[in-house]
Amino acid sequence: MRRRIAAVAVALVAATGALVAATASSGADSKGDWLTYGGTFDQNRHSPLTSITPDNVATLGRAFSYNYRQVDARIPPNQGAIPLVVNGVIYSSTAANRVFAIDGTTGKLLWWFRPSDTAVFRNFGITANRGLAYCDNKLFLLTLDMRLIAINPSDGSLAQQIKISDAVPDAEPQFGYSETMAPICYKNKVIIGGAGSDYGVRGFTMAYNARDLTPAWANPFWTIPPEGQDWRAFGRFHGGGTNWNPQTIDEETDTVFITTGSPSPIYYAALRPGPNPKSDSLIALDLNTGKQKWWQQQLAGDQWGYDTAQPALVYSGKVGGKKRRVVSVATKEGVWFAYDAKTGAPIYQRIKLISRIEHPSLKPGVPVTIYPASLGGVNYAPSSYDPSLNYVFTATLESAAVLVQNTTSKKIDRNRVRGDVDLGLSNGDFGQLLQGWHDYGSVTAVDVNTGKLVWKTNTPEPERGGVTTTASGLAFVGGGDGVLRAFDSKSGKVLWSFQTGAQIAAAPVLYTADGTQYLAVNVGGTPTSSNGGTSTSRLEVFKLGGTKEQSAAPALTPVPATTLAPTAYLSLDTKPKTVRIQVVSQTGPDGTGYLDELTKGGAIFAVPQGWTVNLTFSNHSAQPSGAVVIPLSATDGSSTSPAFSGATTSAAVANGGSRYFSFTAATQGTYAIASTDTAQTKAGQWATLKVVAPTAPITLTLPTGVFTIRNPG
Amino acid sequence: MTTRTRHLSGLAAVSAVAAAGILAATATGARTADRASFSLPRVFPVQLWKATSENVTQVTGKLLLGGKPVSGAQVRIDRYVLPGTTGSDGSFTYALDTTLPGRHKVTVAGSDGAKVAGKSISGDQRSALLATPAGTLDVTYGLTNVRSVKQADGTFLVTGQAGYADGKTPPPPVTIYTYRLSGTILDAAGQPVAGAYVSTRTLDRSFWTLSEPTDQAGRYTSLFTASAEQPGNPVPFDIRVAQGENIYEYPAGEHVTFQRLQSATMDVQLPPAGFAISIPVARSYKGAVYEGVVVGVATGAKVIDPVKANWLDKSGNFSLVLPASAAGKRVSLWVRKSRVFLAAEGKPGAAIEKDVWPAKVPNDAVPNVTALTLAK
Structure with a gap:
């Protein structure tokens, strides 16, 4: 069934900051929608809904779940998106840029959308997508390969798509850019940034007209100098300062607040001397022109990867007893800042949210332990503001890492070019785990009136999702242990918890549909936390009186190495009882020919009797060669007659060429996939093929381990 | 004998160039009296980017019809349509990013409300306005x-x-901007594959590059750097080909090797349905x-x-x-x-x-x- 959704015209009531739907054919309570990433454009993540209260939250239970991967198994098993809810329909993106519309009362799939060319997404190290924008009766999605896509919310059809580089020069994936953020659409302007600090891109923010995706600003707002200027003069791969999380709007002044990432090479500040202005910063822009109003840097000359990542919050709160318009933000360093929203004048600086902050300067070749790790602190997880308490709530990551700055000479770095990168670290992208340390999380509340922490509650695993509060006095947060918790906003006491069964790295949203209040959260976690052990991509929805049956806790240890995973040397085809094998003929340094880097049957394939084998043969050896399946006894060079009908390339293949053949593994026994050249076979250029029992597993045995594919029967 | 030109530096130089270089392009086929044109200061010297600056120069141009100012018309620079319309003197103003060398195309985006000397214009004149030859705003080194x-x-x-x-x-x-990787992607029948992407991934830094999509002849080019933190030559890379929803990957541990800090060609033939992709051979050559x-x-x-x-x-x-x-x-x-x-x-x-x-x-x-x- 497809469901048509009426257009919703949104009027904004500046005096209260509340959202009012002017028309909604269903008559749904306007307060019940969740129309933008942070609920409201000020990113306060504070729901006016009050049905779920501290007194009844204990009866909150699961209403339904929806597994996004059930319709497309290629959706990566992680999930960091914050859904939108419009007229009772949940719209959510997933990793690798699929979009779903789910009925908010039944959990029924209404439609799902997959952009074109998704195979290329497999190249991206981080495939997360953190949400959508909604306005002008369209949904807006940013794709990993730097497209901005408009989707019709009624049926999921593509309305329009553009390349971001059409208006933002060089904002292309081959230069290191990617999109993982939720765009923001305010006053029919779709506002975006882009990720890629690691790869030395130039940070930007840009606005488009929702109507036709033409540029709404004359130029992108660039956060850092052009390539080759100022502190980017040293090399082509120097850059950063990306605005990779959603923007915040001050509706009182039509100001756009953006946050920016670290400069790169991330861990090698000596190659980009100085404070690297506007990296790790909070910047205020004019909504209509993109012109800069003011900026404040939270960390100058960063060398630990401590982005100012999360969206800022803007609100009117008491500071020292006086009402002020405040914009605040927490950083990956684990500290919190507040500024005057109009002028940027500091109000509070470096308020410590996490327990341990120690980060000595890095030195080439020397292990340095830092707290927190470059993951944070406070990563992209959004904070929440409760105006009645005047508290800001933040989900944090209490982490540590050992960093070893690399010893690459400046000469080598100067020679780096487009298409190259160096983070400046010799022990991985994030360093190594500190022995004996286990990352954990915490949820904090800061009193804006005093700038002091009023409560802090630790959780067993990192909090990467973010906080959503309610006018009824609850703060909902999901953590890396898969547990969704409801805190008493005032005291920090945990009033309710629910094991969802999967790591959580997205903040919840609240909505009403058909008169019932729901809480929705995406689960699946992020590969850069929770020990990398993510396994699903799922929507979980709760309501009062829902089922209390909880899921088993997710595994928190990394998935073991690939000994049980299939390999492309050996894989199942989509046709039943068909297996694909690839062998490569090569010439070793001593001129010896070998197959798959092993000689004399060292690579052993096992295929069930009666199965079809599709064999790809590639010749990388200097001399022409072919492949044939022969009885094992013929590896003495006595015969090149195929053991099975069709099991030969027939002709020899030239260097660099390939041939394909199919055969049925008709008879159990041990055979050889050998060269068609008997001399080469005699010299050892053959792999073993075992035809095993029809129900036995399909395996490839190599010196590094046994790769096994379950026999589906 | 020495011939010396004007000294062009800073805004004075721009003025000198602008005075000489006013663009007066006209719409082909229109009567002289109805020819439309832009009057633009054409060349701007590249400014150094400053963190504390807007990094733009406010540029004013004019739209003319038969030499007379056109008011009420919409003007587009590249893909950006200026808010508002041209003034009574035909003028419009644009915030030009003068920190990046480049050429910016100026066109007429709309003529519905256009007037000349306060009077509405005819349909033919509106058409002439829409056909105004593009003007150019240039930013370059002085x-x-x-x-x-x-x-x-x-x-x-x-x-x-x-x-x-x-x-x-x-x-x-x-x-050096980049080394170059290029080649052709063919399907199993040897026909060119359009719209495919080739990616290369280093083994030691998790960095990857992505080609432009292949053209109708199956040709691609890509940024590329055959380098690694670890010494040694040749340098191994993981290679993938992506087309639509399909990804073609090579076996784990199976790499294509390239000569260190050289360009290369690499042709790839995609397999028939049901077969694994064959591993290509790269041929390196000097240059970048x-x-x-x-x-x-x-x-x-x-x-x-x-x-x-x-x-x-x-x-x-x-x-x-x-x-x-x-x-x-x-x-x-x-x-x-x-x-x-x-x-x-x-x-x-x-x-x-x-x-x-x-x-x-x-x-x-x-x-x-x-x-x-x-x-x-």
């Missing part, structure tokens, strides 16, 4: 101290200095794509093929030797940020390989930055 010297052999040595608007900072010197600022000389759109030309040196100085046949000609200088493949290393001040020199002024070059007359 040229100063441009002079020519007739040499004993009759050739002309043209010298000068290119730089930012501050008059002190030279353009970035020629440097270099990027640098080039100054050339033209008469009209035709480039005067120099006897010798050099990359800018580290101070931004350039020199060209023009043939004796150019004697007595009024010539203009163009400036281009070039990306060219060179077999030998491109160095500041070194000679530019002749075979990369264009025959006509390229579209991405800023023409007529300054002019001079060569001695007879």
Whole structure:
């Protein structure tokens, strides 16, 4: 069934900051929608809904779940998106840029959308997508390969798509850019940034007209100098300062607040001397022109990867007893800042949210332990503001890492070019785990009136999702242990918890549909936390009186190495009882020919009797060669007659060429996939093929381990 | 004999160029009285980017019809439609990013409310407005101290200095931009595959590059750097081909190797349905794509093929030797940020390989930055 959704015209009531739907054919309570990433454009993540209260939250239970991967198994098993809810329909993106519309009362799939060319997404190290924008009766999605896509919310059809580089020069994936953020659409302007600090891109923010995706600003707002200027003069791969999380709007002044990432090479500040202005910063822009109003840097000359990542919050709160318009933000360093929203004048600086902050300067070749790790602190997880308490709530990551700055000479770095990168670290992208340390999380509340922490509650695993509060006095947060918790906003006491069964790295949203209040959260976690052990991509929805049956806790240890995973040397085809094998003929340094880097049957394939084998043969050896399946006894060079009908390339293949053949593994026994050249076979250029029992597993045995594919029967 | 041109530096130089270079393009086929055109200050020197600045220059141009100002028309610069319409004097203002060299196209986006001398215009005139030839706003490095010297052999040595608007900072010197990976993607039947992407991934830094999509002939090119933190040559890479929803990957641990810091070709044939992809062989060769600022000389759109030309040196100085046949000609200088493949290393001040020199002024070059007359 497809469901048509009426257009919703949104009027904004500046005096209260509340959202009012002017028309909604269903008559749904306007307060019940969740129309933008942070609920409201000020990113306060504070729901006016009050049905779920501290007194009844204990009866909150699961209403339904929806597994996004059930319709497309290629959706990566992680999930960091914050859904939108419009007229009772949940719209959510997933990793690798699929979009779903789910009925908010039944959990029924209404439609799902997959952009074109998704195979290329497999190249991206981080495939997360953190949400959508909604306005002008369209949904807006940013794709990993730097497209901005408009989707019709009624049926999921593509309305329009553009390349971001059409208006933002060089904002292309081959230069290191990617999109993982939720765009923001305010006053029919779709506002975006882009990720890629690691790869030395130039940070930007840009606005488009929702109507036709033409540029709404004359130029992108660039956060850092052009390539080759100022502190980017040293090399082509120097850059950063990306605005990779959603923007915040001050509706009182039509100001756009953006946050920016670290400069790169991330861990090698000596190659980009100085404070690297506007990296790790909070910047205020004019909504209509993109012109800069003011900026404040939270960390100058960063060398630990401590982005100012999360969206800022803007609100009117008491500071020292006086009402002020405040914009605040927490950083990956684990500290919190507040500024005057109009002028940027500091109000509070470096308020410590996490327990341990120690980060000595890095030195080439020397292990340095830092707290927190470059993951944070406070990563992209959004904070929440409760105006009645005047508290800001933040989900944090209490982490540590050992960093070893690399010893690459400046000469080598100067020679780096487009298409190259160096983070400046010799022990991985994030360093190594500190022995004996286990990352954990915490949820904090800061009193804006005093700038002091009023409560802090630790959780067993990192909090990467973010906080959503309610006018009824609850703060909902999901953590890396898969547990969704409801805190008493005032005291920090945990009033309710629910094991969802999967790591959580997205903040919840609240909505009403058909008169019932729901809480929705995406689960699946992020590969850069929770020990990398993510396994699903799922929507979980709760309501009062829902089922209390909880899921088993997710595994928190990394998935073991690939000994049980299939390999492309050996894989199942989509046709039943068909297996694909690839062998490569090569010439070793001593001129010896070998197959798959092993000689004399060292690579052993096992295929069930009666199965079809599709064999790809590639010749990388200097001399022409072919492949044939022969009885094992013929590896003495006595015969090149195929053991099975069709099991030969027939002709020899030239260097660099390939041939394909199919055969049925008709008879159990041990055979050889050998060269068609008997001399080469005699010299050892053959792999073993075992035809095993029809129900036995399909395996490839190599010196590094046994790769096994379950026999589906 | 030495001929010296205007000294072009900073805004004074712009004014000088603008005065000489007002664009008066007209709509083809329109009566003279109804010809539409833009009046634009055309060349702006590149400014240094400042964290505390807007980094834009407010540019004012005019839209004219039959030489008279057009009010109420909409103007577009590249893809951006200016808010509002042209004023009573035909003027419009645009915030031009003058920190990036480039050429910006100015066109008419709408003529519905257009008026001339306060009067509505006819349908034909509206059509003429919409067909107004595109104007251009150019941002490029300024040229100063441009002079020519007739040499004993009759050739002309043209010298000068290119730089930012501050008059002190030279353009970035020629440097390597990328090595090049190219090749062809064919399907199992040997037919070209369009719209496929080739990616390369380093083994030690998790860095990858992505090609442009293949064209109708299956050809692709990609940024590429055959380097690794670990010593050794050749350098292994993971290779993938992505087409639509399908990804073609090679077995874990199976790599394609490339000669360190060289360019390469790599053709890939996709397998028949049901088969694994065959592993390609890369063929490396020396050379890379270099990027640098080039100054050339033209008469009209035709480039005067120099006897010798050099990359800018580290101070931004350039020199060209023009043939004796150019004697007595009024010539203009163009400036281009070039990306060219060179077999030998491109160095500041070194000679530019002749075979990369264009025959006509390229579209991405800023023409007529300054002019001079060569001695007879």
